[in-house]
Amino acid sequence: QTRSANAPADVVVVGAGFSGLYLLHKLRGLGLSVKVFEQGGDVGGTWYWNRYPGARCDVESMQYSFSFDEELQQTWDWSERYAPQPEILRYAGHVAERYDLRRDITFNTRVESAVFDERKNSWTVTTSDGVSTNAQHVVLATGCLSNARSPDFKGLKDFKGKVYHTGSWPHEEVDFTGLRVGVIGTGSSAIQSIPLIADQADQLYVFQRTANFSVPARNAKLTDAERKGFRDNYAEIRRVAREEMKNGIFQPVPDSGALDDSEAIRSEKYEARWTSGGLTFMGVYNNLGLDLAANDTAAGFIRDKIADIVKDPETARLLQPNSHPVGTKRICVDTDYYTTFNRPNVKLVDIKTHPIEEVLPHAVRTGGKDYEVDALVLATGFDAMTGSVAKIEIRGRNGQTLNDKWAEGPRTYLGLMSAGFPNLFIITGPGSPSVLSNMLVSIEQHVDWITDCVSAMRKRGVETIEATRAAEDKWVDHVNEVAAATLYPQANSWYMGANIPGKPRIFMPYIGGVGVYRKICDEVAAKGYEGFEMGVGEEQREK
Numbered sequence: 160q161t162r163s164a165n166a167p168a169d170v171v172v173v174g175a176g177f178s179g180l181y182l183l184h185k186l187r188g189l190g191l192s193v194k195v196f197e198q199g200g201d202v203g204g205t206w207y208w209n210r211y212p213g214a215r216c217d218v219e220s221m222q223y224s225f226s227f228d229e230e231l232q233q234t235w236d237w238s239e240r241y242a243p244q245p246e247i248l249r250y251a252g253h254v255a256e257r258y259d260l261r262r263d264i265t266f267n268t269r270v271e272s273a274v275f276d277e278r279k280n281s282w283t284v285t286t287s288d289g290v291s292t293n294a295q296h297v298v299l300a301t302g303c304l305s306n307a308r309s310p311d312f313k314g315l316k317d318f319k320g321k322v323y324h325t326g327s328w329p330h331e332e333v334d335f336t337g338l339r340v341g342v343i344g345t346g347s348s349a350i351q352s353i354p355l356i357a358d359q360a361d362q363l364y365v366f367q368r369t370a371n372f373s374v375p376a377r378n379a380k381l382t383d384a385e386r387k388g389f390r391d392n393y394a395e396i397r398r399v400a401r402e403e404m405k406n407g408i409f410q411p412v413p414d415s416g417a418l419d420d421s422e423a424i425r426s427e428k429y430e431a432r433w434t435s436g437g438l439t440f441m442g443v444y445n446n447l448g449l450d451l452a453a454n455d456t457a458a459g460f461i462r463d464k465i466a467d468i469v470k471d472p473e474t475a476r477l478l479q480p481n482s483h484p485v486g487t488k489r490i491c492v493d494t495d496y497y498t499t500f501n502r503p504n505v506k507l508v509d510i511k512t513h514p515i516e517e518v519l520p521h522a523v524r525t526g527g528k529d530y531e532v533d534a535l536v537l538a539t540g541f542d543a544m545t546g547s548v549a550k551i552e553i554r555g556r557n558g559q560t561l562n563d564k565w566a567e568g569p570r571t572y573l574g575l576m577s578a579g580f581p582n583l584f585i586i587t588g589p590g591s592p593s594v595l596s597n598m599l600v601s602i603e604q605h606v607d608w609i610t611d612c613v614s615a616m617r618k619r620g621v622e623t624i625e626a627t628r629a630a631e632d633k634w635v636d637h638v639n640e641v642a643a644a645t646l647y648p649q650a651n652s653w654y655m656g657a658n659i660p661g662k663p664r665i666f667m668p669y670i671g672g673v674g675v676y677r678k679i680c681d682e683v684a685a686k687g688y689e690g691f692e693m694g695v696g697e698e699q700r701e702k
């Protein structure tokens with residue numbers, strides 16, 4: 160392919176999900192030239208790819224939405240408490256239209272490499288069409304759950320039916336009517352799609368390795384009064400989400416711990432959250448993520464619910480999670496998940512005791528039994544947080560690649576930059592609260608911080624910004640220390656990289672909370688970007 164070059168840009172942004180869209184809008188506001196590359200055919204990121212039946216965000220739509228434009232939040236009508244994926248995707252499209260963003264986005268184009276030139280202080284970004292683009296800054300807005308992962312089960316490639324992955328679902332309608340279907344995995348994507356697939360399919364086999372905790376979503380149409388309730392109070396609701404909540408989702412953290420209450424009061428409180436539904440279940444007490452005995456009370460409550468709902472005792476037993484404290488893998492939010500196992504056409508298959516031995520042309524073999532299926536759904540998750548960054552060859556100072564630097568686990572300062580990679584920013588990167596938060600709260604905060612930073616650089620007349628090793632080491636230690644004080648590292652979760660064979664086991668997100676994190680980032684900026692080094696260009700120095 161002939162190599163050609165685009166006009167240079169001030170900033171190249173990788174990805175046109177919610178991060179990329181808001182970045183483009185904000186950076187344009189500084190008068191910068193911005194070029195966005197997106198591997199998908201349109202905007203939306205996660206919501207472009209995850210089109211499986213039942214796909215929804217587990218954060219309520221009135222909160223999982225942009226807050227930067229009052230008119231936008233006052234005029235977009237969310238239809239349900241948890242809007243379905245097509246609606247979230249329409250919202251992303253609406254945002255792109257409203258700010259005329261698509262003209263600076265190149266679709267169906269992957270960024271393959273980004274190489275820093277130490278003399279010119281600029282990045283050369285090469286895309287899958289063989290074209291290169293020079294830019295002063297690169298921002299990785301590549302998403303945390305964007306690199307879908309299919310385990311290499313023996314025989315999978317010779318399977319004769321259709322194979323789907325929840326994280327890269329086809330754009331055309333998929334109809335399971337009359338088919339025998341196997342779903343592998345019981346994470347959030349599986350838990351959302353299983354009830355709908357069971358409704359269509361003749362027979363559904365659910366292959367479960369690890370049982371997960373799930374709470375009812377209690378999804379419902381939003382009424383005008385509910386929407387108005389949010390809209391009238393948005394200023395305060397958004398402020399609390401940014402500043403006071405641990406993750407921008409729960410109510411502010413309560414004062415009491417689970418063991419402070421009697422069993423009767425505790426059950427009442429859990430029951431109330433179970434009835435109101437959603438992720439806020441984990442916000443009943445302040446120590447569910449910290450104290451195993453406290454956590455057990457919540458875990459036990461959910462296990463009892465499962466036993467009540469699921470009629471077959473052996474199926475109920477298998478569905479009761481016992482391998483990790485509740486919440487240490489992201490808790491799932493479902494509609495009719497457990498009741499689905501009462502249907503005569505649904506069977507749970509335990510692949511922990513008997514792992515999948517082989518996929519045959521028309522069946523899945525486990526425990527010496529062949530389960531005949533016409534279609535397979537891999538709900539097997541993602542190479543989370545670092546997977547999409549790792550697919551790009553990123554070379555910083557001295558030709559070092561980011562993959563080499565991160566071989567023992569990702570290292571960042573504030574999740575925003577990595578030492579040795581000047582002018583390369585990451586949105587919701589490892590070391591930031593990202594996946595433990597309402598993503599939209601984190602995305603807006605990161606984009607605002609980065610935009611302010613670039614603007615400050617321009618005002619000072621500097622060409623580069625780079626995290627210092629010392630600041631990065633200190634931040635990595637802090638991220639680890641905060642995580643170690645919680646129960647989270649006890650689970651084999653994708654937060655830990657534990658779902659990817661060979662990936663270093665490190666708790667990747669920052670668990671200190673979005674409010675605390677925001678304060679730290681603001682203080683760093685207020686102190687003249689403490690922990691970062693700013694530099695003038697070599698040509699400027701030589702003058």
Ligand code: NA7
Pocket residue numbers: 304310325326343344345346347348349367368369489510538539540541653658
């Ligand atoms: P998850 O939560 O990573 O779930 C993946 C599921 O697939 C989980 O049940 C895994 O079992 C299972 N899995 C993965 N690999 C295998 C193999 N090799 N054999 C058997 N089973 C396997 O991904 P999701 O897409 O559901 O959700 C990701 C996030 O998106 C979610 O947390 C929300 O934040 C939104 P395991 O638990 O590893 O034993």
